[in-house]
Amino acid sequence: MLPFEGVPQNRRRRAFLSRGLWLGWLRESSSGTLFLAVAVGAVTGFAAIGFRYLITGVTWLFTGYHDYAGLGRVAWGHWPGLGVWFLLLAPVVAGAIYGPVVYRFAPEARGHGVPEVMYAVTEQKGRIAPRVVVLKALASALCIGGGGSVGREGPIVQIGSAAGSTIAQVTRLDTPRVRLLVACGAAGGISATFNAPLAGLFFAMELILRNFAVESFGAVVLSSVTASVVGRAVVGDEAFLTLPDFAVRHPAEYLLYLLLGLVVGTVGVCFSKVLYAVEDFCDWIWRGPQWARPAVGGLLLGAVLLMLPQMYGVGYPVLESAVEGEYVLGMLVLLLVGKMVATSLTIGIGGSGGVFAPTLFIGAMAGTAFGQIVHHLLPTVTQSPGAYGLVGMAAALGGATRAPITAVIILFELTGEYTAILPLMTAVAVATGVSRLLSQDTIYTRKLLRRGIDLEQPHGPFATVSAGDLARAAPRPLLDTADLTTVATALEKSALGILPVLDRDGRYRGCVSARDIAEALDDSYQPESVAHLVKYLPAVTADATFHDTLAALSGYGGTGLPVVDPDHTKVIGWITYEDLLTVLHR
Structure with missing residues (x-):
């Protein structure tokens, strides 16, 4: 039976109208x-x-x-x-x-x-x-x-x-x-x-x-x-993680948190590299059907769990125990390395799960281990090792994902301690900077880069269009030795109201506009040549993307801009909003 069968015609019309208005509003x-x-x-x-x-x-x-x-x-x-x-x-x-x-x-x-x-x-x-x-x-x-x-x-x-x-x-x-x-x-x-x-x-x-x-x-x-x-x-309203209180005992600790960001940021980058190295190894060694890969690889993962059962599942109870000081230094290092291996192996054999929590886990282990070392060396200056474990969680997340705001905010919300903000910001900023120095990608973007997808590059229908593809022929340039009368005559014949200016060697110097010439002719002091009136406009290079070109043209829509070679010395074309609109229409 149809949805409106047996319903009067006027009621059907009202139902369709009502549905259309509802969907239109949404x-x-x-x-x-x-x-x-x-x-x-x-x-x-x-x-x-x-x-x-x-x-x-x-x-x-x-x-x-x-x-x-x-x-x-x-x-x-x-x-x-x-x-x-x-x-x-x-x-x-x-x-x-x-x-x-x-x-x-x-x-x-x-x-x-x-x-x-x-x-x-x-x-x-x-x-x-x-x-x-x-x-x-x-x-x-x-x-x-x-x-x-x-x-x-x-x-x-x-x-x-x-x-x-x-x-x-x-x-x-x-x-x-x-x-x-x-x-x-x-x-x-x-x-x-x-x-x-x-x-x-x-x-x-x-x-x-x-x-x-x-x-x-x-x-x-x-x-x-x-x-x-x-x-x-x-x-319920309680956080799912039970974390220790946070405090800064001495101003000198901020230097230690800076060093912590350096150390843990490096650890976060290492985790990212180990993750994909293990996945590459699993891809290289596996020759069977992909549907059987998780089961066969599960034997190796099971062997890791036999040796280190703390690696079973997400592992938040182990994380809590670490920041509360229940593990010695050697065990913290073992758990850190074990988590890297176990998580990488789980993903490598075809498992389904996130790396967000393992990154926090690794940061907590590295941070707490760092805290134990500095607390042993400077017991009167430093807070408990667990405080460094908390900040280490955020630093590892910032280093691995390069999302510093998220890293700071999430640990602040988990701890509820405002006093943690400055150490968090310090360590996460350093960890993010270290990540950029050591790696061009993150733990998330590397997977896409391996597919040939670079999120940092423009995307969309005009991603491959450059300024050189769009440029029209450049207007006849002027020499910087030309007198004002010659320049005024050339500008009068130009539809752009602006012309490029070259030096004696043919190198691009800038542009001169009709307005500048008119003001100079009205002035009591008139320069002998146009050289003193040249303005260096933000020329567009031939390899500039569509979106970069659009941004550069802001404020120059009526006149356009010169398109130059990569050395910014030779004018090879001219581009205006009209050229961009032609591509959009096409």
């Missing part, structure tokens, strides 16, 4: 966008809670405990007689389930999630397949619950972004709004997971949208706040 108005942002935040908040419980349930099925990482070397909860040997089998069984599912139905669900979202926003107009919501949650829960040493933040960012993209596609929004709702979903995922709405906001703006446009800010704020409210209403 698609075209700012208030409709804000309404959808709230909806995305609510959906993502509930998805984050459900995903969290799903991981807990799967972990219990595989281990007999809700979180195994912090228990140490304990026997299997379902059958203690098996001892700890179940650790060898758990990743194999989990991989045997999620491997074929991911391979068959959603290959994009493999990996750590955030690069896939960045790729969708940049290259796919924000379109993410709706099936990712379910399959990413299932695959990641099985991977983490089955011993995979990865985080839940990356998956929930991808799940939230997929939810936002699905809502945008159902309501048939235009591309900018689709991308905006994808960012809203990412913000909601971080917000609900960490109970940190500010961190969710800046994560989405800094990493997903990669700009802080005012038009996007309000919608992302609403989505992040909504997801946080949903999370707090269901699981």
Whole structure:
């Protein structure tokens, strides 16, 4: 039976009209966008809670405990007689389930999630397949619950972004709004997971949208706040991490935090390089079908868990124990290296999970180890080692992701200590700077660079168009020795009102305008040549991109600008807004 069969004609007409007005409001108005942002935040908040419980349930099925990482070397909860040997089998069984599912139905669900979202926003107009919501949650829960040493933040960012993209596609929004709702979903995922709405906001703006446009800010704020409210209403208002109090004991500690940023920033970059080196090794050595890779590789991961069971799952209990001072220096270093290896191996064998939490874990281990060393050397000057562990978490995140605002905000929200702001900013700024010195990419962008996608380069239909492609022939230039009368005559014949000026050797010196000549002719003092009236305009190089050219023309729309060679010595063309509009029309 059709939806409107048996309904009077006038009622059908009113129903269609009402539906059209409703969809029109959602698609075209700012208030409709804000309404959808709230909806995305609510959906993502509930998805984050459900995903969290799903991981807990799967972990219990595989281990007999809700979180195994912090228990140490304990026997299997379902059958203690098996001892700890179940650790060898758990990743194999989990991989045997999620491997074929991911391979068959959603290959994009493999990996750590955030690069896939960045790729969708940049290259796919924000379109993410709706099936990712379910399959990413299932695959990641099985991977983490089955011993995979990865985080839940990356998956929930991808799940939230997929939810936002699905809502945008159902309501048939235009591309900018689709991308905006994808960012809203990412913000909601971080917000609900960490109970940190500010961190969710800046994560989405800094990493997903990669700009802080005012038009996007309000919608992302609403989505992040909504997801946080949903999370707090269901699981409570307390942070999921129990962290020690923070204080700065002596002003000299700021120098130590600067050094901490240098050390931990280097560690964060090393983690990124190890992650992809292990993935390359797994790609090189594996010759079987991809759907079987997680199960076979799970044997190696299980061996790592047998040696270091603290690597099981996300590992937040181990992180808390480290910053609270329960591990000696040697154990901290072992946990740091073990996490790098276990996380890299989990991703390398085809696991599904994030690297956000492992980065925090590694930073906490490195920071606490650093704190133990400086506290031993300067006991009266330094705070407890755990304080350095907290700042190390943010520094590692800043170094690995190169998102300093997110790194500072998330640790501030987790600790609630305003006194931590200056040490956090100091260490994160240094760590981010170190990251830029040591690597051209981040832990997220490297995955895209390996596919040939550079987010730093312009994208879109005009990404490959340069100023040299658009330039018209340059007007006949003037010599800087020409007198005013000659220049005035040449400008009178020119439609541009401005002409380039060259020196005796034919090198570009600048431009002279009709206005400058008119003012000089009216002045009582008239220079002998045009050389004194030449102004060096911001010439456009031939290899300048479409967007750089558009920016350079701002303020020179009526006259245009010269196009010069890379050395800025030779005029090879001229470009105006009209040339850009011709390309847009074409």
